[in-house]
Amino acid sequence: MNDLRVTASAITAATGTVRLTAAQALVRYLAALRADTGLADVGTARLFGGVFAIFGHGNVAGVGEALYRHRAELPTYRAHNEQAMAHAAIAYAKAHMRRRMMACTTSIGPGATNLVTAAALAHVNRLPVLFLPGDVFASRAPDPVLQQVEDFHDGGVSANDCLRPVSRYFDRIMHPEQLLTALPRAIRVLTDPALCGPVTLALPQDVQTMAYEYPEAFFTPQTIEFRAAPPDATQLARAAAVLRDAKRPLLIAGGGVLYGLATEALRAFVETHAVPVAETQAGKGALPWDHPLQQGAIGVTGSPAANALACEADVVLAVGTRLSDFTTGSHSLFAQAKLVNLNVNAFDALKWRSVELIADAKAGLAQLSLAAGAWKSTTDWETKAKKGAVAWRADIERITGKRDVALPYEGEVIGAVQRTAPDSATRDIVVCAAGTLPADLHKLWRTATPGGYHMEYGYSCMGYEIAGGLGVKMARPDREVIVIVGDGSYLMLNSEIATSLLLDQKLVIVVLDNHGYGCINRLQQACGGAPFNNLFADSVQGRSGAPKIDFAAHAAAMGALAENVKTIREL
Structure with a gap:
């Protein structure tokens, strides 16, 4: 009998080794990865589109040197704020439907903890990003170093431990050899449709520069193929049985439809079975805005057409x-409806006591359609859905078509922006995240292409918008990227205007100024509270009163072309 056991030393002898620092090995490994994206306009490309970096004493000597070595195949981009650059990296991955991504490296201390908000955003939205923060010395010889957090009860704690609860996978590399197992695990999480989310590899400063004899084979270029899980036969039969009994079905399309590249499968399913479609914030764009069965936005920020059908549906098929x-x-x-939940993630598929169907959206919809056979919704339901869609599209035109208003509302601004280009629905990508704008954009923005609507509404993070727009533009340089943002979010995080100019990445930024946090001011009063501490006018003020901010002048100071407008016609 042949002995198939092979020792690690035997593999090393057979394949050869290369002596590298841990940082050099990490960067070389990332640079060698490619991805079969499945995206028609991208094809096979490098998995990592680059690395955002803000250097400090915790990463410049190790990771910084390694990135310089590989700057041709893995470009490094300078940013102005760690949270913002992480937002840009996350948006880059979202714009690529999670098929390409970026890494972010920071120093220890404040550089690392500035990543926490962005990590939570990626965690909630199930979006991949690789964080490479510097860490304290593994040897502890120079402790405490600059910016080190000292825990009085645990000597192994550092500031990077803040990233543990908001990382899908966390590892602290205490020896160069650990990269041989940590990196494949990290990539698995980043590219797995069910596990996908932020990964943190904390890199102690001394370990970054430690040398090790790595197997040459570890750096062999490999192409990632994204897994598409088929449905289980028993679950499929159960879900199909529920559908065949339905007379008034409604399909809710979530982000999983886009990430699973399932838009054509969705269209085929709804047209075959006459099922009206409503879209979540993450799923908007799964079906063209003017499709006869498209009901628009669902839920709290939803359209009257979609929500009316939701209230009457006997079965809801939630996809992704x-x-x-x-x-x-x-x-x-x-x-009142029975819920069939098609999701690649078992955690999501079992929510709300649903009939679960754990599968990739594309494969799941195709198989479910076959299993449902000749089943369709009733003629009355289909007719009602199509009439409701026509009426809602007329409402959109009425709301967004207004031009002569003394004080523009968000709906009129959205209409004016889209009228600037006759092909806006296929060319433009709108980016937003927080405030009142997501509600109006969800209902009123018209897109005919997947990815034409880029909304971060899982974490609804103020400050994501401009940085996110940069990431989208880097991912989709051929598209017009339009960031629509309130004055509150703009003031929270606008530094990446300078980065967009540095990188020659054009953004169109529309700032709506209502002198404070207008969305929460309205909610505050709707809940019975007095207007307090949201608008400038309702806040404690010094002798000079509320600031009179010239947003155009501020953007111009960073090099942008900017102007103030007061009316829709001026816009």
Whole structure:
């Protein structure tokens, strides 16, 4: 009998080794990875589109030197804020439907903890990003070093431990050899459709520069193929049986439809079975805005057409959605309906006591259609859905078509922006995240292409918008990227305007100024509270009063072309 056991030393002898520092090995490994994206306009490309870096004493000597070596195949981009550069990296991955991504490296201390908000954003939205923060010395010889957090009860704690609860995978590399197992695990999480999310590899400063004899084979270029899980036969039969009994079905399309590249499968399913479609914030664009069965936005920020059908549906087929409170109306919008939940993630598929169908959206919809056979919704339901869609599209035109208004509302601004280009629905990508704008954009923005609507509404993070727009533009340089943002979010994080100019990445930024946090001001009063501490006018002020901010002048100071407008016609 042949002995198939092979020792690590035997592999090393057979394949050869290369002496590298841990940082050099990490960067070389990332640079060698490619991805079969499945995206028609991208094809096979490098998995990592680059690395955002803000150097400090915790990463410049190790990771910085390694990035310089590989700057041709793995470009390094300078940013102005760690949270912002992480937002840009996350947006880059979202714009690539999670098929390409970026890494971010920081120093220890504040550089690392500035990543925490962005990590939470990626965690909630199930989006891949690789964080490479510097860490304290593994040897502890010079402790405490600059910016080191000292825990009085645990000598192994550093500031990077803040990233543990908001990382899908976390590892602290205490020896160069650990990269041989940590890196494949990290890539698996980043590219797995069910596990996908942020990964943190904390890199102690001394370990970054430690040398090790790595197997040459470890750096052999490899191409990532994205897994598409088929449905289980038993679950499929159960879900199909529920559908065949349905007379008034409604399909809710979530982000999983886009990430699973399932838009054509979705169209085929709804047209074959006459099922109206409503879209979540993450799923908007899964079906063209003017498709006869497209009901528009669902939930708290939803359209009258979609929500009316949701209240009457006897079966709801949720595809690739987390079923958040804004989608379900806190479980009140379609509580009467049976729920079939098609999701690649078992955690999501079992929500709300649903009939679960754990599968990739594309494969799941195709197989479910076959299993449903000749089943269709009733003629009355299909007719009602199509009439509702026509009426809602007329409402969109009425709301966005207004031009002569003394004080523009968000709907009129959205209309004016889209009228600037006759092909806006196929060319433009709108980016937003927080405030009142997501509600109006969800209902009123018209897109005919997957990815034409880029909304971060899982974490709804103020400050994501401009940095996110930069990441989208880097991913989609051929598209017009339009960031629509309120004054509150703009003031929170606008530094990447300078980065967009540095990188020659054009953004169109529309700032709506209502002198404060207008969305929460309205909510505050709707809940019975007095207007307090949201608008400048309702806040404590010094002798000079509220600031009179010239946003155009501010952007111009960073090099942008900017102007103030007061009316829709000026816009």
